[in-house]
Amino acid sequence: MAPTIARALTIAGSDSGGGAGIQADLKTFQELEVFGMSALTAVTAQNTLGVQGIYELPPQAVAEQIDAVVEDLGVDAAKTGMIANIEIMEVIAEKVKAYAIPNLVVDPVMISKSGHSLLNEDARLALKRYLLPLATVVTPNIPEAEVLTGLQLDSMEARKEAARMIIGMGARSVVIKGGHLPDGEAEDLFYDGQEFSILSSPRFETPHTHGTGCTFSAAIAAHLAKGEAVLSAVRQAKAFITAAIRHPLHLGGGHGPTNHWAHRLQEGKA
Ligand SMILES: Nc1ncnc2c1ncn2[C@@H]1O[C@H](COP(=O)(O)OP(=O)(O)O)[C@@H](O)[C@H]1O
Numbered sequence: 061m062a063p064t065i066a067r068a069l070t071i072a073g074s075d076s077g078g079g080a081g082i083q084a085d086l087k088t089f090q091e092l093e094v095f096g097m098s099a100l101t102a103v104t105a106q107n108t109l110g111v112q113g114i115y116e117l118p119p120q121a122v123a124e125q126i127d128a129v130v131e132d133l134g135v136d137a138a139k140t141g142m143i144a145n146i147e148i149m150e151v152i153a154e155k156v157k158a159y160a161i162p163n164l165v166v167d168p169v170m171i172s173k174s175g176h177s178l179l180n181e182d183a184r185l186a187l188k189r190y191l192l193p194l195a196t197v198v199t200p201n202i203p204e205a206e207v208l209t210g211l212q213l214d215s216m217e218a219r220k221e222a223a224r225m226i227i228g229m230g231a232r233s234v235v236i237k238g239g240h241l242p243d244g245e246a247e248d249l250f251y252d253g254q255e256f257s258i259l260s261s262p263r264f265e266t267p268h269t270h271g272t273g274c275t276f277s278a279a280i281a282a283h284l285a286k287g288e289a290v291l292s293a294v295r296q297a298k299a300f301i302t303a304a305i306r307h308p309l310h311l312g313g314g315h316g317p318t319n320h321w322a323h324r325l326q327e328g329k330a
Pocket residue numbers: 200201202237238239240246247248261262263264265266269271272273274276298301302305
């Protein structure tokens with residue numbers, strides 16, 4: 061019998077503070093009524109004030125977690141977050157190809173908002189070689205898109221050029237996220253190699269934006285797992301993250317987590 065629930069896998073690091081990483085991803089999957097599974101790449105000691113410790117897992121441990129869930133439970137979509145190093149990246153690419161995982165969202169996490177490196181230097185450029193050619197959608201923020209393309213992204217024209225370059229690297233589509241723009245709307249640029257779409261929301265003046273990128277990419281993966289088209293998945297993920305930032309939880313003394321329940325307020329489910 062075919063499974064009755066969509067299944068999504070996050071391949072990412074653990075954030076002990078619960079705002080980013082696999083914790084944010086699994087909360088998002090659950091809220092969007094998708095069965096969530098995880099393959100952990102690293103454990104971080106982290107809270108709203110910063111990252112206090114990083115412990116990378118052996119690549120073999122990542123491989124075995126992916127084997128375990130794919131071979132038994134099945135995966136309709138996967139997303140990657142913190143990958144830590146090239147060896148883990150190679151394992152992920154090998155497994156995604158070997159199992160022909162149908163939808164892959166690559167969030168090219170490089171640096172946390174608190175300024176800690178979550179992917180070592182040599183692995184940053186290896187992303188292009190190993191993971192972008194496998195991506196259904198890749199979701200860089202502006203600094204990450206600058207690292208991938210070498211461009212300075214201080215205008216919409218430059219962001220469009222970067223999006224074209226990223227499609228040229230093999231990704232099927234890209235969203236250059238606008239959270240790091242200096243002012244104006246929180247404007248994300250989507251490109252699928254044919255058409256550009258701009259997804260805008262008000263920009264909220266809040267320190268509680270820890271894990272926005274993780275939550276956004278997990279929501280895209282959840283909607284892809286349910287069989288939605290890429291642009292539709294991205295639009296719904298944008299609505300999900302906008303609600304999560306609009307209604308903060310006010311936790312912690314620094315950059316607090318977003319509110320994964322908030323979409324229920326908009327949908328009248330709360
Ligand atoms: N202050 C904000 N107000 C509204 N939306 C935001 C804000 N900050 C980020 N976003 C949105 O959150 C999502 C994640 O973006 P971003 O913060 O750039 O990613 P990352 O966490 O990877 O740095 C995007 O859709 C972006 O537009």
